[in-house]
Amino acid sequence: GAVVSQHPSWVICKSGTSVKIECRSLDFQATTMFWYRQFPKQSLMLMATSNEGSKATYEQGVEKDKFLINHASLTLSTLTVTSAHPEDSSFYICSAPTGTVGSAFFGQGTRLTVV
Amino acid sequence: KNQVEQSPQSLIILEGKNCTLQCNYTVSPFSNLRWYKQDTGRGPVSLTIMTFSENTKSNGRYTATLDADTKQSSLHITASQLSDSASYICVVRGTNAGKSTFGDGTTLTVKP
Numbered sequence A: 001g002a003v004v005s006q007h008p009s010w011v012i013c014k015s016g017t018s019v020k021i022e023c024r025s026l027d028f029q030a031t032t033m034f035w036y037r038q039f040p041k042q043s044l045m046l047m048a049t050s051n052e053g054s055k056a057t058y059e060q061g062v063e064k065d066k067f068l069i070n071h072a073s074l075t076l077s078t079l080t081v082t083s084a085h086p087e088d089s090s091f092y093i094c095s096a097p098t099g100t101v102g103s104a105f106f107g108q109g110t111r112l113t114v115v
Numbered sequence B: 001k002n003q004v005e006q007s008p009q010s011l012i013i014l015e016g017k018n019c020t021l022q023c024n025y026t027v028s029p030f031s032n033l034r035w036y037k038q039d040t041g042r043g044p045v046s047l048t049i050m051t052f053s054e055n056t057k058s059n060g061r062y063t064a065t066l067d068a069d070t071k072q073s074s075l076h077i078t079a080s081q082l083s084d085s086a087s088y089i090c091v092v093r094g095t096n097a098g099k100s101t102f103g104d105g106t107t108l109t110v111k112p
Helices: none
Strands: A005-006 A008-012 A018-027 A032-038 A047-051 A069-074 A076-081 A088-097 A104-106 A110-114 B004-007 B011-015 B019-025 B030-038 B045-051 B056-059 B062-067 B072-078 B088-095 B100-102 B107-111
Touching: A005 A088, A008 A018, A018 A088, A018 A110, A032 A069, A032 A076, A047 A069, A047 A076, A076 A088, A088 B004, A088 B019, A104 B045, B004 B088, B011 B019, B019 B030, B019 B088, B019 B107, B030 B062, B030 B072, B045 B056, B045 B062, B045 B072, B072 B088
Parallel strands: A008 A110, B011 B107
Antiparallel strands: A005 A018, A018 A076, A032 A047, A032 A088, A069 A076, A088 A104, A088 A110, B004 B019, B019 B072, B030 B045, B030 B088, B056 B062, B062 B072, B088 B100, B088 B107
């Protein structure tokens, strides 16, 4: 079935550097993708909605200049965490809607650790 | 404010036993309710999706029920296996703007 692939699955970076996370839809096109953040033992929190060919829509409280989203093609969305700090350490997950209203395929997640 | 509350927060059962996870929501108007399984360090995987008119839906050993009147859903796991150890997340989508609200999940541990 359709799969959403996320890369990398984990990354460790130094404080102040930027990290790019890729989310690809395999075997299907996704005009919309969603980016979530998940802290330990907590649920997923929607950060932004990525729209192919246009600007992303950010949820309240999410800094758009810090979390840069690019959705340049129908199969790829990227999230760049700029000037990362230790408090940005988290589990980042992307998803893409399926053909069923309200349903989505999720990527395998990216564990970001900022040291 | 739309809410999705799951219980219990965590659960430990022995392999082979059955268990039931609960999800209560206040999202209204309601579009659909989904149950996901999330293994540690992985993304969620869909188990079931139910619309307003559906009362029950099964996926192998997983059976979800929905009572739209009382705004309650349950996920029943039959003959549990060690691989069922995971977090189970209830997600409710409203019809207003299509926003989804995530529950905090129930962490299930199946022990041999």
